[in-house]
Amino acid sequence: MAARFKMKRKGVGQLLRSEMIRADLVRRAENIKAAAVAISPVGGAGDPHAGQYKGSWEVSSTRRGGRRRDRAVASVRNPAYYARWVEYGTERVPAHHVLLRAASSGGD
Numbered sequence: 244m245a246a247r248f249k250m251k252r253k254g255v256g257q258l259l260r261s262e263m264i265r266a267d268l269v270r271r272a273e274n275i276k277a278a279a280v281a282i283s284p285v286g287g288a289g290d291p292h293a294g295q296y297k298g299s300w301e302v303s304s305t306r307r308g309g310r311r312r313d314r315a316v317a318s319v320r321n322p323a324y325y326a327r328w329v330e331y332g333t334e335r336v337p338a339h340h341v342l343l344r345a346a347s348s349g350g351d
Contacts, residue, residue, distance in 0.1 A: 274348070275319050
C-alpha cells in the first residue's frame, strides 16, 4: 500500500518559521558574507576609507520575515554609505558586483 500524505497549512507555517530553517539560512548567509569579504575591494594608499567596506559586512535574521511575515529569513548587507556605488558603479568607477558574485555561490 502506498504511503499517504496530507499537507496542513499550519504545519508548513511552523516549519517555515522553525529554528532549524532559520539556522540553516544563517549558515548560508555567513558563507555568503565570507565570500563577499574575500572579494571586497580595499582601496589604495590614498583611499580615506581603506578597508572600511570590507569590514562592514553583516548578517541578520528573523523568524518573522518575508512579504507576509510568515517565514524565517536571513540577509547579508553592507551598511557603508558608499556600498551601493561599489556594487553598481558610477559614471567614473566600474561596478564590482561584490554581493552579486558572493550570492552566486549559493552559500554552500
